[in-house]
Amino acid sequence: MGYFYFSSQILNRMNHSAVAAAAYRSGELLYSERDGLTKNYGERTVAPECFILAPKNAPEWVNNRERLWNEVEKIEKQKNAQIAREIRLALPNDLNNDDQKELLLQFCKENFSDEGMVADIAIHRDKENNPHAHVMLTMRPFNEDGSWGNKRQKVDKEVNGVMKKVSIHLTNWNEKETLVQWRKNYADLINEKLKDRGIEDRVSHESYKNQGLDRVPGIRLERTAFQYETRVKEQAIRNNVPYEPVTYYGKINEEIKQINSELDKLKELKKQQVVSLSEYKNEKSLSEQLDVIRSSRKLNDGEKTALSMVAQRSKSYVDYIIAKQVKDEIENGKWNKKIESEKVKITSEKNLLNKAFKAYQDDPKQVLKYGFTPSKFMDQMKEKVSHIKTLEQKNMEDLSKLKMLLDKADQALDIQSDFTRKEFSVLYQSTNNYSVDEMYHAVQYFKETNKVLREDEVSSYAVSKYKEHEKNTPSLAEQTRNISKSVFILDRAIQKQMKERLSALKEQNFDLVYEANKKIEQFTLQKDRHEKDLAGNVQLLRVNLQKYYSDSLDHITNAEVLLRLQDRQDNGMSSGRVDQDLNVIHQQITKEINDKPMDNSFTPDQQVERQYSQSVASGLFQALEQAQRANENKKHEKDPTEKKQRRRYRGQELDH
Incomplete structure (x- = not known):
């Protein structure tokens, strides 16, 4: 395989002069x-062969190298x-x-x-064995009349589900795919x-890896290092001694040569070994x-x-699991939560x-406690209703954009699911007994191990991969504790707003009364939702704990x-x-509270944690009383004679 070199770099105004670069290369x-200076870099031992190729609609002056790059620097005014673009080949x-x-x-x-x-x-x-070319390219297209065109244009584009003004290139010259295509075109033309x-x-x-070659690529030395290594090599030849690299990358390249030599030897050994043709074909066909x-x-x-869209959000190669994660992120991400939060505010x-x-219909004076003035109630109501309609419209638009994004995520997931099923069917006879997740992990195992x-083993392997992925997922206990704390904090927030509403009523500041009422409604809605979630978790906890306790847990809420x-x-420790157990826990938490009395050094978060602990202690005490009462009732149920006597002789004196 012959030597191929093709590299590209961008020259910017901050660090380069286009005129100076052209003078050096030509x-x-x-x-x-x-800058008012003449760029002169001395005569070369071999004069460069220079040419200028121009597009059809370019003006005649582009064929003048000096004017061309001066005009470029006039039009490109920004600092950066x-x-x-320089291509070296x-x-x-x-x-x-x-x-x-x-x-x-x-x-x-x-x-x-x-x-x-x-x-x-x-x-x-200059070097007989290193003929190469420098090609400097303009970055801006020409208009039909020969004037400079624009490099970019602002357009409306959907970004993360939101329409924004974004700047896009008017040509594909800066795209990675274009550079790859140039490299391919040059290699094809050489061949x-x-x-x-x-x-x-x-x-x-292409790289050795993409060509399927079992070789390690060398590292291209910088000019100074290359010239230094060349002098050392020439001196070694003159002195008739082995050449040893002296620069860091020169030494690495020598090691790479030795590695490639060993790989060549191994390749020769493999040719001499007997290989099962059927195994080779089968292994090859599966991958293909x-x-x-x-x-x-x-x-x-x-x-x-x-x-x-999925690739942009994930910033990675898209497969089934990536598409699934992106869909989950859209469904449960910050944007969706924000939309839900706005919906709660509107509803409240x-x-x-x-x-x-309703209060106005019963008694107009009652609207004062909601932040309205009785005489202006209808006007104020119209204003509020109009405001809510605006918020609802914006919320619906955001929800529609989110749905569009979610539809795209669903579509991407469907495509990747289809790919995964087909890939699985190459490796196995049937796909009926497995979920897409199980099929995906089995396919990935083959891609990673070639086995x-x-x-x-398919299902159990998928479970092990799922457990690795779910390590950071909160447990039922963690989820329940977080929800419980949220309910407690919301309850405190409601009480605080009630106090502020009362204070605002006394001061007859009806705007503040209205805002306080709004927050009370909002916090109450959020609290109700959390309490519904909490009730389900409480039931699960109670059922799980009942396995370990002989007495009932039904009374503990x-x-x-x-x-x-x-x-x-x-x-x-149960x-x-x-x-x-409740008695022990109550003593522990009471001791924790008493050992660290609240002082001015407590942060707001620490104060909330302490108040939550006090609330827990109170709940524990109530639960303890309920448990003791339940045990007492159970005790009497076990002795029917005593229960009957108590019922028969209640309020009477017994003869002894």
């Missing part, structure tokens, strides 16, 4: 209008503006000078000037010229079939947009207005009390008696 003296040694020049000019015309760029080309032949000249050698723009599934699928514009304010309107899981009992059970 070997000419060029005057820079930007991109003024030129090696010319194949197997071709003569004329063939090299023909190759280069054809490539630059087809890929650059025909596409709207001015290409300023300089071929350097075409080599073939025309009857030369068997070929080049490739998996690749074909994705490469052969033709996507429509909607599917491409959906996958592109509508509830407040309904209450105020196929046994069918009876406090979530934190159940969590404390669960903690004792998890730590192996006595098996509810009243005994």
Whole structure:
């Protein structure tokens, strides 16, 4: 495989002068209008061969190198503006000078000037074995009249479900895919010229890995290091001693050569070994079939947009699990939570207005406590209703955008699910007995290890991967405690707003009265929702704990009390008696509160935690009383004679 080199860099105004760069590469003296200096870098031992290729609609003056780059620096005024792109490419040694020049000019015309760029080309032949070219390209297209065009344009574009003004390039010259295509085109053109000249050698723009070559690429040395290594090598040859690299990367390259030499030896050994042809074909076909599934699928514009959205949000290659995670992030992410929060605020304010309107119908004076003035009630009501309608409209628009985004995520997930099913069917006979998650993990196992899981291992392997993924997911106890604290905090917030409402009523500040009422409604709605979630968790905790206690837990409704009992059970400290464990827990938490009395050094969060602990202590005390009462009742139920006597002789004196 022949040597291939093609690199690209952007020259910006902050760190470069386009005129200076052109003068250095062309070997000419060029005057820079930007700083008033003539750029002169001395004569080269071999004069560069220079050419300028221009697009059809470019003005005549672009063929003047000095004026061309001065005009570029005039139009690119921003401090960090991109003024030129430089392409550096090696010319194949197997071709003569004329063939090299023909190759280069054809490539630059087809890929650059025909596409709207001015290409300023300089071929350097200072080193006999290193012919190469520098191509400076303009970054801005020309209009039909020969004037400079725009590089970017602002358009309306959906970003994370929101329409925004974004700046987009008007050409594809800055895209990575374009650079990759240029590299491929240059390699293809070189191979075409080599073939025309009857030369068997070929080049490739791809890495060793992508070419399927079992080799390690060397590191390209900087000019100073390369020249230094060359001098050391020449001196070693003159002194008839082995050459040893002296620079850091030179030493690494020598190690890479040794590694590649060992790889070549191993390759020769493999050729001598007997390999099962059927195993090789089977292994090869499985991998090839998996690749074909994705490469052969033709996507429509909607599917491409959906996958592109997922890729942008995940910033990674998209597969089934990535698409699933992105969908979950959209469904449960910050934006959705914000929309839900706004919906709660709107609903709470509508509830407040309904209450105020009902109060007005019963007694107009009653609207004072809702923040309205009786004489202006209808006008104030109209204003509030209009405001709510505006908020509702905005909320509906946000919800619609979120739904559009979610639809795209669903579409991307469907595509990836289909890919996963087809990939799984390549490895296994049937897909009927497995979920998509199980199929995905089995396929990934093959891709990572090149081994196929046994069918009876597919489900268990997926469970192990699921557990790895779910390590950071809150447990039932953590979720319950968080919800319980939220209910407590919301309850405190409601009480605080009630006090502020009363204070505002006394001061007859009806705007504050209205705001306080609004927050009370909002916090009450949020508290009700949390309490519904909490009730379900409490039931689960109670059922789980009942396995370990002989006495009933039905009377305990406090979530934190159940969590404390669960903690004792998890730590192996449970006595098996509810009243005994509650008594121990109550003593512990009371001691914690008393050992650290509240002072001015407490932060607001610490104050809330302490108040929550006091609330827990109170709940524990009530639960303890209930447990003792339940045990007392149970005790009497076990002795029917005593119960009967108590019922028969209640209020009477017995004869002894």
